[in-house]
Amino acid sequence: MRGVARVGVYAPLLRLDCAAAARALKFSGLAGRRDGYRAVGGWDEDAFTFAVEAARGGAAALDTLIFASTSAPFFERLHATLAVDALGLPRETRTRDVAGSRRCAVSALLDALLARGSALIAAGERRPARPGAAAHLAQGDGGAAAWVADEAPARFIGWASLSYDLVDTYASREHPEPYPAEERFVKEGAAAHVLVPTIRRALESAGLSGGDIHHVAAPEPVAGLWRDISRAMKISAPNHASEISAKLGDLGAAHALFAFALATARAKPGERILLTGFGSGCDALVFETTGSMPGAELAEAALNEGALLADYVRFLSLNGALDLDWGVRSEFEQKAQATVLDRYGRDTLGFIGGRDCAGNVQFPKSRIPVRPDADGPEAMQDVRLADEPARIVSVTADRLNYTPDPPFWFGLAQFNNGARVMMEFTDADARGFSVGDRVAMRLRIKSHDRRRGFRTYFWKAAPAERPTLGG
Amino acid sequence: MASGIKDKVAIIGMGCTAFGEHWDKGPEDLIVDAFEQALADSGVARSDIQAAWMGNALDDINVGNSALPLAHALRLKTIPVSRVENMCATGTEALRAAVYAVAAGAVDFALALGVEKLKDTGYGGLPLRTKGLANDLWLPYGSAPGSFAQLAGAYTAKHRLNGDDLKRAMAHVSWKSHQNAAKNPRAHLRKAVDMDTILKAPMIADPLGLYDCCGVSDGAACAIVTTPDIARGLGVANPVTVKAVQLSASHGWEMSYGAWDGSYVLNTREAARRAYAEAGVKEARKELSLTEVHDCFSITELVTMEDLGLSDEGCAPADILAGRYDSDGTQPCQIDGGLKCFGHPVGASGLRMAFEIYTQLLGRAGERQLVAPRLGLTHNLGGAPFNSVAAVSIFGRLH
Structure with a gap:
């Protein structure tokens, strides 16, 4: 039966301790949220990289790939198409981006479930907010993904939709940061006019009542809203979206899918999950689980792994809220050429190297292989390196070169399949990197041309294991 | 032939x-x-x-x-x-x-x-430039110190060294060049610096501190x-002649093939081997009176001593600390202060090295003149250890 066949999640390494932010903002009385944690993306991460990271590990081919975000870096350049390259999927994959509301990922999932063929919905979010605004600490950065197929461990058994322009918040080209309405208005209106009626219809379509639901993945536009809804609907099941809000922050378009992944990780076979997407209306979907969900185990890990960030100024800088003057060394040219991207973009974004006739793997590919005994052009077979483990051969923490989050780690990575690449490292913990360390590849921003508003992406080596929070 | x-x-x-x-x-x-x-x-x-x-x-x-x-x-x-x-x-x-x-x-x-x-x-260090070409899509924008610092970690791992011991040997390299440059009126940095200052200098690219880096001139x-x-x-009966000029360039092996351990510079070894053959040098440790090597960073000079065959593998730190390459050592290196202190105007450095050998061979080096030098070697290294061009030249008198 058609449903969700696989899930994926991604949270960046850093977790801002909101108490530390509250201390820094104490003078202003604008501290906002004073407890819990907020997932903070590195300087080289954005909504697209989050979505791709969440969408790794799926099938080698799909009918449709949909990228969902309200904070996508490009207005005109399809992220779903970039994701096809980054994930090494065939170019024949149909692609589209969805946006306009935090529920866009759930809406896309619903459309995919009602359509035919296999689909991947990959959501990522990294929304701007001004320091002092409640959203600045309430929001979090991250990604989530869901794969739709005809045979799936989460069977799709009911749904309902509602279009309703309840302006709980908005963002526009003139005002990119979310502008919220009064919380009490949102709390009452969202529950009474949007969520409760939609959930009721979804349960009816599945032939269920509130007591039949075992797990909920329902992002709350304001804290405490779910309590009101659960009372109204007589649903006593845990809402996993609330736990994500406390540990990672509000992940926007990715939040519902992240919560759904967590719900599938905790659900037993035969249990039912309610998934809602809210924003300019609502989509409510009901699933019944039949077995273990591939990828779900990553959801628990993502909540408990990471590194605490207590430096509020670094948080502001990473989040783009503080525009530091990095000096003249930051003034270098980073323009990317369309013709070069056309020739090398897909292999770069997919981290595709080549295997020569003798079996040696190299990156990038070349007409004449790097193998010492090669003496002429050879045909090369594509080899994806993004998923290949590696170890560090040489490394340094470069403190001279400009990077928005010093130091600039880079060095030689030796892949288990024999390839070797000089590359940037990312997600350094307090120990840093050393020769011999095991590393895994992460898709990141390679260059950010702020003058022209363009960015390129490549893979960077990150520690193979993440630290446990507080460990 | x-x-x-x-x-x-x-x-x-x-x-x-x-x-x-x-x-x-x-x-x-x-x-x-x-x-x-x-x-x-x-x-x-x-x-x-x-x-x-x-x-x-x-x-x-x-x-x-x-x-x-x-x-x-x-x-x-x-x-x-x-x-x-x-x-x-x-x-x-x-x-x-x-x-x-x-x-x-x-x-x-x-x-x-x-x-x-x-x-x-408008700033210290070399400029960083990208032009949106294919390599810019994936190669790190590493600085020169960052690229050469890679040698240190790999060298330490290979020879199972304590990082502090390597750091002391690197500091001695810089200390020696500062001592030498103090006697060179053409040098950029003519100031002797003590070991403690070198060791405690701000970090530029781990483990290279400020004094591990050459001047930008x-x-x-x-x-x-x-x-x-x-x-x-023209009346020059016994001129300085070129005994060897050899060049070796990376073809991608170090950076893209999985055999290099990152602790040495292949092209220096290749260029040196050919230069010794061209010049007829059989025992470099005995025949070379002095060397001017590409000490863009202290770790480069240390590794180069092994790549030129002047120190055994893994022994350069001990040889350096023993003073073998000091001005009063058996085989002075950077008697003019080297890139470290004479300075490094990039395109001029190879000829500056030749200038010092020429000056020493003709006995014109004044306060820093060595006793009866016979053969001098220059080593000029472009790029980074993982992707380099190395030149090794040898000069002597005709007779």
């Missing part, structure tokens, strides 16, 4: 500006200053120069592209003038071209001049070359 370059070309004149922060001089001034010194030293007329090569590495920030800046600055009238560039090995490339032209019999007198004007960038150096026969005709 190739017979090599040994003793086919004589250096009859050299010049070298002081290296440093020449706020008051443009590249044309540096060119003229170095050339006029070389011309006066050679005894030939300006009009005798039949071909010229200009070495300049970073055309987009200072001197300008093509060879025209050299032709204009010296008013070289319609002779063939070319610009060569091979990163930090550029100076040696200019000399190699001039030497080959004379050895081939194409010209009687050739000029090689290296020049760089780095202090118009303006400067020019120049050579006029001819045949030994013509030199004799």
Whole structure:
């Protein structure tokens, strides 16, 4: 039966301790949220990289790939198409981006479930907010993904939709940061006019009542809203979206899918999950689980792994809220050429190297292989390196070169399949990197041309294991 | 069958500006200053120069592209003038071209001049440039210290060293060069620095601190070359001759093939092996009186001592700390202060090294003169350890 066949999640390494932010903002009385944690993306991460990271590990081919975000870096350049390259999927994959509301990922999932063929919905979010605004600490950065197929461990058994322009918040080209309405208005209106009626219809379509639901993945536009809804609907099941809000922050378009992944990780076979997407209306979907969900185990890990960030100024800088003057060394040219991207973009974004006739793997590919005994052009077979483990051969923490989050780690990575690449490292913990360390590849921003508003992406080596929070 | 370059070309004149922060001089001034010194030293007329090569590495920030800046600055009238560039090995490339032209019999007198004007960038260190080309899509924008610092970690891991021990040996390299440069009026950094200051300096690229990095300087150096026969005709009976000029360039093996351990520079080893063969050097440790190596960073000099075969593998730190390469050691290295303290105007450095060997061989080095040097070696390294161009040259007297 058609449903969700696989899930994926991604949270960046850093977790801002909101108490530390509250201390820094104490003078202003604008501290906002004073407890819990907020997932903070590195300087080289954005909504697209989050979505791709969440969408790794799926099938080698799909009918449709949909990228969902309200904070996508490009207005005109399809992220779903970039994701096809980054994930090494065939170019024949149909692609589209969805946006306009935090529920866009759930809406896309619903459309995919009602359509035919296999689909991947990959959501990522990294929304701007001004320091002092409640959203600045309430929001979090991250990604989530869901794969739709005809045979799936989460069977799709009911749904309902509602279009309703309840302006709980908005963002526009003139005002990119979310502008919220009064919380009490949102709390009452969202529950009474949007969520409760939609959930009721979804349960009816599945032939269920509130007591039949075992797990909920329902992002709350304001804290405490779910309590009101659960009372109204007589649903006593845990809402996993609330736990994500406390540990990672509000992940926007990715939040519902992240919560759904967590719900599938905790659900037993035969249990039912309610998934809602809210924003300019609502989509409510009901699933019944039949077995273990591939990828779900990553959801628990993502909540408990990471590194605490207590430096509020670094948080502001990473989040783009503080525009530091990095000096003249930051003034270098980073323009990317369309013709070069056309020739090398897909292999770069997919981290595709080549295997020569003798079996040696190299990156990038070349007409004449790097193998010492090669003496002429050879045909090369594509080899994806993004998923290949590696170890560090040489490394340094470069403190001279400009990077928005010093130091600039880079060095030689030796892949288990024999390839070797000089590359940037990312997600350094307090120990840093050393020769011999095991590393895994992460898709990141390679260059950010702020003058022209363009960015390129490549893979960077990150520690193979993440630290446990507080460990 | 190739017979090599040994003793086919004589250096009859050299010049070298002081290296440093020449706020008051443009590249044309540096060119003229170095050339006029070389011309006066050679005894030939300006009009005798039949071909010229200009070495300049970073055309987009200072001197300008093509060879025209050299032709204009010296008013070289319609002779063939070319610009060569091979990163930090550029100076040696200019000399190699001039030497080959004379050895081939194409010209009687050739000029090689290296020049760089780095202090118009507005900051310390070398500029970082990208042009949106294929490599920019994936290669890290690493700085020069960052690229060379990679050697240290790999070297430490390979030889199971304590990082502090390597750091002390690296500090000694810099300490020695500061000591030497204090006696060199042309050097950029003429100040002795104690070991403690070097060891406690701010970190630039782990484990390279500020004093592990060479100076970034303006400067020019120049050579006029001819045949030994013509030199004799000019009254130079026993000229300084070129015994070997060898170059080795990476083909991607270090960076893209999984066999290199990151702890040495393959091209230095290859260029040295060929240079020793060309010059007929059998025992480099005994036959070479002095060396001028590409000490862009202290770790580079340390590793180069092994790559040139002067120290056994894994033994350079001990040899360095024992003073073997100090001015009073058995095989002085960087007697003029090296890149570290003489300075590193990139395109000029290879010729500056040759200038010091030439000066020492002719007994003109004044306070820093070594006793009866016989053969001197220069090592000029461009790029990074994982993707490099290495040049090794050997110079001596004809007889």
